[in-house]
Amino acid sequence: xxxxxxxxxxxxxxxxxxxxxxxxxxxxxxxxxxxxxxxxxxxxxxxxxxxxxxxxxxxxxxxxxxxxxxxxxxxxxxxxxxxxxxxxxxxxxxxxxxxxxxxxxxxxxxxxxxxxxxxxxxxxxxxxxxxxxxxxxxxxxxxxxxxxxxxxxxxxxxxxxxxxxxxxxxxxxxxxxxxxxxxxxxxxxxxxxxxxxxxxxxxxxxxxxxxxxxxxxxxxxxxxxxxxxxxxxxxxxxxxxxxxxxxxxxxxxxxxxxxxxxxxxxxxxxxxxxxxxxxxxxxxxx
Amino acid sequence: xxxxxxxxxxxxxxxxxxxxxxxxxxxxxxxxxxxxxxxxxxxxxxxxxxxxxxxxxxxxxxxxxxxxxxxxxxxxxxxxxxxxxxxxxxxxxxxxxxxxxxxxxxxxxxxxxxxxxxxxxxxxxxxxxxxxxxxxxxxxxxxxxxxxxxxxxxxxxxxxxxxxxxxxxxxxxxxxxxxxxxxxxxxxxxxxxxxxxxxxxxxxxxxxxxxxxxxxxxxxxxxxxxxxxxxxxxxxxxxxxxxxxxxxxxxxxxxxxxxxxxxxxxxxxxxxxxxxxxxxxxxxxx
Numbered sequence: 001x002x003x004x005x006x007x008x009x010x011x012x013x014x015x016x017x018x019x020x021x022x023x024x025x026x027x028x029x030x031x032x033x034x035x036x037x038x039x040x041x042x043x044x045x046x047x048x049x050x051x052x053x054x055x056x057x058x059x060x061x062x063x064x065x066x067x068x069x070x071x072x073x074x075x076x077x078x079x080x081x082x083x084x085x086x087x088x089x090x091x092x093x094x095x096x097x098x099x100x101x102x103x104x105x106x107x108x109x110x111x112x113x114x115x116x117x118x119x120x121x122x123x124x125x126x127x128x129x130x131x132x133x134x135x136x137x138x139x140x141x142x143x144x145x146x147x148x149x150x151x152x153x154x155x156x157x158x159x160x161x162x163x164x165x166x167x168x169x170x171x172x173x174x175x176x177x178x179x180x181x182x183x184x185x186x187x188x189x190x191x192x193x194x195x196x197x198x199x200x201x202x203x204x205x206x207x208x209x210x211x212x213x214x215x216x217x218x219x220x221x222x223x224x225x226x227x228x229x230x231x232x233x234x235x236x237x238x239x240x241x242x243x244x245x246x247x248x249x250x251x252x253x254x255x256x257x258x259x260x261x262x263x264x265x266x267x268x269x270x271x272x273x274x275x276x277x278x279x280x281x282x283x284x285x286x
Numbered sequence: 287x288x289x290x291x292x293x294x295x296x297x298x299x300x301x302x303x304x305x306x307x308x309x310x311x312x313x314x315x316x317x318x319x320x321x322x323x324x325x326x327x328x329x330x331x332x333x334x335x336x337x338x339x340x341x342x343x344x345x346x347x348x349x350x351x352x353x354x355x356x357x358x359x360x361x362x363x364x365x366x367x368x369x370x371x372x373x374x375x376x377x378x379x380x381x382x383x384x385x386x387x388x389x390x391x392x393x394x395x396x397x398x399x400x401x402x403x404x405x406x407x408x409x410x411x412x413x414x415x416x417x418x419x420x421x422x423x424x425x426x427x428x429x430x431x432x433x434x435x436x437x438x439x440x441x442x443x444x445x446x447x448x449x450x451x452x453x454x455x456x457x458x459x460x461x462x463x464x465x466x467x468x469x470x471x472x473x474x475x476x477x478x479x480x481x482x483x484x485x486x487x488x489x490x491x492x493x494x495x496x497x498x499x500x501x502x503x504x505x506x507x508x509x510x511x512x513x514x515x516x517x518x519x520x521x522x523x524x525x526x527x528x529x530x531x532x533x534x535x536x537x538x539x540x541x542x543x544x545x546x547x548x549x550x551x552x553x554x555x556x557x558x559x560x561x562x563x564x565x566x567x568x569x570x571x572x
Contacts, residue, residue, distance in 0.1 A: 012303070184383070187337070188383070190342060191342070191375065192396055192446070192449070193399075193449070195368065195400075213386035214385065
């Protein structure tokens with residue numbers, strides 16, 4: 001329980017950490033779009049993997065700059081094998097055509113099924129590493145500032161942007177607190193003989209109840225205390241307020257923006273023009 | 287019950303930026319004492335130490351012996367942890383948060399039931415535990431969530447007492463209680479202690495240490511900084527270097543001795559004995 005470092009802010013002072021959260025959020029969305037594009041012609045499918053490899057290299061470079069350790073990513077991927085297994089089973093069961101090979105002389109394994117699984121898996125890994133970079137280099141509070149900033153235009157149509165941002169930031173703020181609380185209650189109940197790992201189904205249900213009830217009770221209590229504390233200090237959601245941390249756009253941000261935009265343009269061009277690198281290179285050579 | 291620590295090391299959040307030393311080369315033996323106090327500043331490793339006794343945390347290195355059972359770093363080797371927890375009851379700080387059943391009686395009975403005590407005996411034990419902590423029969427069928435904070439804590443402690451452990455570990459049992467409630471609570475533990483249960487108490491209150499403990503462990507930065515009887519600890523010359531408080535009655539007595547009054551420090555345990563000694567000292571003074 002105390003090893004939950006996934007998706008958590010990791011305090012370093014790298015260049016990536018110092019970037020403006022608005023830019024980081026925007027760049028992440030650009031990267032996500034890049035990952036969801038299709039590359040190459042309809043017949044060839046190796047282009048997808050070439051481009052993904054290229055994006056992966058860039059992500060690795062960013063991770064290195066940001067001090068995000070690969071081991072952290074692997075830790076997270078470990079919990080993903082089940083998803084991959086289900087993906088594989090679904091893909092294998094899908095009706096397919098094209099080349100295949102047989103195992104046990106009865107089961108048809110289509111090449112396309114394996115390809116699709118690998119394709120989705122790579123996308124997942126890339127997306128997870130992107131979000132990991134974002135969350136481990138940006139404090140949750142900065143992230144909500146960025147979200148609030150992007151929501152500002154919607155104020156015109158009376159979207160309560162400030163309330164949304166506040167709700168998100170409170171929710172984010174209390175994740176570690178609730179995790180600590182969970183850990184504490186689990187230990188307290190374990191001292192009373194609850195076994196959270198083993199046991200029959202009935203015992204397991206009881207074990208979960210003994211965790212969830214106290215957790216909910218304390219969560220409600222905490223929220224009430226917080227609401228009271230906010231009111232006592234004169235919190236008024238409608239009021240105009242200044243803030244402690246003001247987002248400042250710096251040179252580094254401009255450079256990062258230009259870099260990610262040009263990368264996006266390049267990838268977009270490769271996708272739309274259906275450029276095939278193998279054809280391109282053989283064309284150049286020949 | 288013999289409890290031994292043999293070169294125990296523990297680190298929190300290993301191999302992450304949040305890494306923090308929990309315990310460093312702890313060698314201890316808890317055999318000869320009946321009431322052991324564990325003192326030290328926040329983060330000195332007191333709670334970490336007691337959690338190792340019941341296997342809630344497993345050491346990174348080293349071995350903990352509890353009676354005939356052994357707690358080792360490898361998770362798979364620790365099959366007897368439930369047995370240990372039946373023999374060593376651990377009351378966490380603010381234990382009132384662990385209540386979850388719909389009646390007080392059921393909640394107190396939860397522990398013994400988990401350890402396989404028969405239905406009939408469970409109810410008997412629960413009833414006597416509730417009475418022992420100073421609540422009466424009218425509480426049996428009440429919801430634990432309707433009780434006051436102090437009553438909740440009594441119920442939670444009854445939940446551990448009902449397991450009838452041979453060793454009772456208390457993590458700041460009097461924190462947040464009014465002086466009256468805290469005194470009653472300590473009287474309860476004293477009674478349990480006299481009936482043959484060894485008590486290990488984590489506390490910040492040096493007056494409690496002086497009054498009740500027959501042995502003190504001072505923790506500092508994950509190590510045992512000092513180990514002695516309360517009186518030897520408070521009268522030792524290097525006690526100041528540990529930057530801990532003196533017990534109020536002890537401080538008053540030493541000041542009076544400096545002024546020339548004859549007071550037997552070994553007899554001073556609490557306010558009453560201090561008053562008595564001062565009376566005696568005054569008589570001899572005149």
